[in-house]
Amino acid sequence: MSGVLSVTGLRARYGGVEVVHGIDFDVHEGEIVALVGPNGAGKTTVLRGISRTVRTQGTVTLLGVGTHGKDAASVARLGVGHVPQGRGTFADLTVLQNLRLGLLARGRAHRRHGDADLTRMIDMFPVLGEFLSRPAGALSGGQQQMLAIARALLARPRVLLIDEPSLGLAPVTTSMLFRTLRELRSDWGVSVLLAEQNARLSLSIADRAVVLAGGLIVHTGPSAEVAESGELRRAYLGSAAEQAVTR
Amino acid sequence: MTEILQQLVNGLAGGCVYAGLALAVSVVFQGTGLLNFAQGEMAVVAAYAAWSLAAAGWPPVAAIPVVVAGSAALGAVLERVLVRPVEGTSPLALITVTAALLLGLNGLVAVIWGTDPHSWDSPFGASAVRLGDVVLTAQQIGSVAVVAVVMVAVGCFFRFTGLGLRMKAVAINPGSAVLLGIRPGRMLAVGWALAGAVGGVAGLMTAPTVGLSPEMMQGPLLMAFAAAALGGFASPFGSALGGVVLGVLTTMAARYVPALGGDLALVVPFGVIFLVLLVKPSGLFGRAAVVRS
Known part of the structure; x- marks a missing residue:
């Protein structure tokens, strides 16, 4: 390796x-x-x-x-993706906007897979899919943690x-x-x-x-x-x- | 009835001045999380620059885009040179810088162009349209149309573009934005440039109505802050709509409430704002910050 x-x-x-x-x-x-x-x-x-x-x-x-x-x-x-302690979500933005920020951060090579990767993240964290239009700050601590990790991963x-x-x-x-x-x-x-x-x-x-x-x-x-x-x-x-x- | 409709038209047109400036205030707030007290003076610089170009023989169709682009550049430069050095220090320092900028730009305008008021012909011409007995001037129609277009454009920018989303992210949580590869300094400069352009448009729409003077935007700026508070600082649409509502309320109050002549007419709109903020502190279209856990 x-x-x-x-x-x-x-x-x-x-x-x-x-x-x-x-x-x-x-x-x-x-x-x-x-x-x-x-x-x-x-x-x-x-x-x-x-x-x-x-x-x-x-x-x-x-x-x-x-x-x-x-x-x-x-x-x-x-x-380098970094999910800090305290999660660091954008509380006033919706869950979907938080995830979009992850997609916007990815390199050119991965851009065409954005929609598929977003779907995959939502499949992995179904609760995020339920609350796409909800402000991130309204999620529970665990849900915010999932959102922060999903957002970081979407940056590939x-x-x-x-x-x-x-x-x-x-x-x-x-x-x-x-x-x-x-x-x-x-x-x-x-x-x-x-x-x-x-x-x-x-x-x-x-x-x-x-x-x-x-x-x-x-x-x-x-x-x-x-x-x-x-x-x-x-x-x-x-x-x-x-x-x-x-x- | 005709009289009421005419006052409504006048109020709408006056409100568009507040709406344009409130829009610029909202843009800076959305993009940087800051209230820019110098927004009105930046609009004054734009208005005087356009007036100078017009005096030099430039047609409005050429002068206006140049001035709007120049206002954007001025916004970016002011952010880079004066605001960024105190970014991350304290909110009070940032407020102090924009307040100082207000005074500095006001003095600069007086030094360059003098303190005597000037009149400036409307870029939309002096014609008028009659709808029954109600008269709409070309300036009123033009300024309403321009502010509406700018409002929609700004709203779409923040709602549908990646750059707009990045700017909002920086304003909300710059520390996390950095971890996504976003450069806060660059976003803040873009925010100030955009606000400079929008404020420049507001200045150009205001000057033909109130005349050119270094103090021409001080009253409108106060109303713009009130409009943004009414509609929601974080909502470009709400801020602009707040400006229109204030314009109509002020005009109607001055005309139909005998005890409220002149500046006393401001009591009515500010009374309405007070009531709205009591019920919804984030403004009519603003979203309250949601923090759980």
């Missing part, structure tokens, strides 16, 4: 405090990578650094193109960064969401970097895991290996991962 996203020596600071201390990892084509770790590990900051919504030091390359000196809009145009990114997708979602919704990600990884060849505090969930769908703690990578490996490592679970992943293995 070839590297779609490559992160080398990434450092980030808020004010005078460095919160990510020079980390290296790759995401390969069609791969789902779980970025796991306790609260404050730096997961959200790493995603923001990749999408250039926070300033960082180090090198991030997407399909061999460096993002240094580029703004967040340019990085998005390179093929090469790499999708998703921050805490399970936050506030019912377990059944989360399962459906993760199932969708697995399908699209195969069908659309999108690579996914998933930052999720609930390690059990993310390890269950990921191919590989990057374990972060205190702004450093403490382990990288196949997700099954991380899920089975009692030491890692106890040290960094909390009770959720413990439960994953004991079940």
